[in-house]
Amino acid sequence: MRRAVYAVATSALIAVGAAAQPSATPAASPPAPPARMTIAARWVLDGRGAIVENATVVIEQGRIARIERRFAKDATLSFPSGALLPGLIDVHVHPASIERDGRLGAIGDNAAPGPSMLLAVANLARTLRAGYTTVLSLGSNADLDLRAAIAEGRLAGPRLLTTLAPINNAQLTPDSLRALVRQRAAAGADAIKLFASLGLGDGGAPTMTSEQLDAICGEARTTGLRSVVHAHSSESIRRAVMAGCTAIEHGVFVDQPVLDLMAERGTWFDPQCTMVFDNYLEHRLTWFAGGSYAKPEGEVLLKRGRELGATLTRAAAATKGLKLAFGTDAVAVGNGRNTDDLLCRVERGGQRPMDVIVTATSRNAESLGLANELGAIAPGLAADLIVVAGNPAADIHALSRVGLVMRGGIVHHFDPTQLRP
Numbered sequence: 395m396r397r398a399v400y401a402v403a404t405s406a407l408i409a410v411g412a413a414a415q416p417s418a419t420p421a422a423s424p425p426a427p428p429a430r431m432t433i434a435a436r437w438v439l440d441g442r443g444a445i446v447e448n449a450t451v452v453i454e455q456g457r458i459a460r461i462e463r464r465f466a467k468d469a470t471l472s473f474p475s476g477a478l479l480p481g482l483i484d485v486h487v488h489p490a491s492i493e494r495d496g497r498l499g500a501i502g503d504n505a506a507p508g509p510s511m512l513l514a515v516a517n518l519a520r521t522l523r524a525g526y527t528t529v530l531s532l533g534s535n536a537d538l539d540l541r542a543a544i545a546e547g548r549l550a551g552p553r554l555l556t557t558l559a560p561i562n563n564a565q566l567t568p569d570s571l572r573a574l575v576r577q578r579a580a581a582g583a584d585a586i587k588l589f590a591s592l593g594l595g596d597g598g599a600p601t602m603t604s605e606q607l608d609a610i611c612g613e614a615r616t617t618g619l620r621s622v623v624h625a626h627s628s629e630s631i632r633r634a635v636m637a638g639c640t641a642i643e644h645g646v647f648v649d650q651p652v653l654d655l656m657a658e659r660g661t662w663f664d665p666q667c668t669m670v671f672d673n674y675l676e677h678r679l680t681w682f683a684g685g686s687y688a689k690p691e692g693e694v695l696l697k698r699g700r701e702l703g704a705t706l707t708r709a710a711a712a713t714k715g716l717k718l719a720f721g722t723d724a725v726a727v728g729n730g731r732n733t734d735d736l737l738c739r740v741e742r743g744g745q746r747p748m749d750v751i752v753t754a755t756s757r758n759a760e761s762l763g764l765a766n767e768l769g770a771i772a773p774g775l776a777a778d779l780i781v782v783a784g785n786p787a788a789d790i791h792a793l794s795r796v797g798l799v800m801r802g803g804i805v806h807h808f809d810p811t812q813l814r815p
């Protein structure tokens with residue numbers, strides 16, 4: 395006997411369908427979400443650690459009105475074997491990073507801008523389809539056009555936040571670095587990205603002095619922006635933490651005392667578990683042809699990074715009081731494979747599925763300073779929601795089967811074939 399995997403009330407399908415259609419002419423303002431709709435699901439995960447079985451979420455004007463503790467038979471959309479949860483958030487992506495002619499590139503390098511921009515648009519579309527309704531790009535000046543197009547409803551994509559181009563010049567004086575922060579803020583950056591260390595291959599040695607970090611992160615704080623730091627070694631991270639920077643990315647070589655220091659000072663930490671290393675390993679011969687990653691020692695290094703990523707994720711999760719964020723460092727075709735890192739955090743990082751889900755939703759929203767706007771299913775928050783096949787708190791792989799993606803009350807992606815039990 396065939397089993398219904400989803401049901402759609404016909405009266406509201408029109409509203410959903412209309413909202414999901416791209417408009418023929420560019421809109422000056424975003425298309426309006428349906429006035430009211432309801433979604434019933436076998437499981438509703440609120441993104442803060444609670445799970446309600448057989449519940450219905452009421453959405454009004456693109457915002458969550460309430461959760462009802464019953465499976466409404468007349469819901470606009472119903473998913474008898476699906477889980478409804480907040481849209482996922484990735485705080486470290488690179489949508490302007492593209493693969494072109496086999497090489498790793500970026501918008502703004504020497505290639506034709508039109509085709510490059512289309513590849514970035516495709517990156518964002520894949521990310522949205524994978525269930526990510528908010529991302530932070532770390533970052534590119536090309537993000538400004540993409541962010542505006544998404545916000546105005548001209549382009550389907552996750553809510554895009556950006557740091558614009560990172561600050562990476564360790565030769566500059568503190569005053570010059572402060573001026574760069576103010577310039578980024580004036581240009582519309584949502585946060586400041588800076589490099590405090592060399593990369594994986596150089597052992598992540600510090601590049602910026604404490605004085606320089608104080609200047610950048612202090613000025614960011616003054617302008618009301620968070621500061622996100624690329625840092626691999628314990629010493630580079632220690633300096634950034636003591637300078638009051640908001641969040642640390644990577645940290646492949648961090649030791650336990652510095653993990654404890656981050657916990658003590660309330661610094662957010664985002665280790666990458668596997669996807670960035672897998673992505674480089676799979677493409678290193680073409681992306682980096684002639685470069686160090688294409689050589690045998692590059693392969694060894696990336697494989698070591700992948701091992702350290704899982705070990706580090708485990709150590710970070712076990713560090714009492716450490717504020718963990720979730721970001722993948724998705725470049726080029728890695729955009730859309732973000733969930734690989736959620737699976738890794740459970741399977742190789744030793745975390746409970748529910749903890750990983752909370753990190754990628756409400757905790758990430760908190761890390762972005764947006765906890766009052768998104769990241770949970772709670773009254774008043776934006777209706778950024780996804781439906782996946784099965785209960786991800788029991789089997790994290792459910793997050794790989796995304797059947798519905800809604801952002802701000804508008805259905806952007808609906809694929810019932812993903813929802814077959």
Ligand SMILES: [Zn+2]
Pocket residue numbers: 486487488532723
């Ligand atoms: Zn990155």
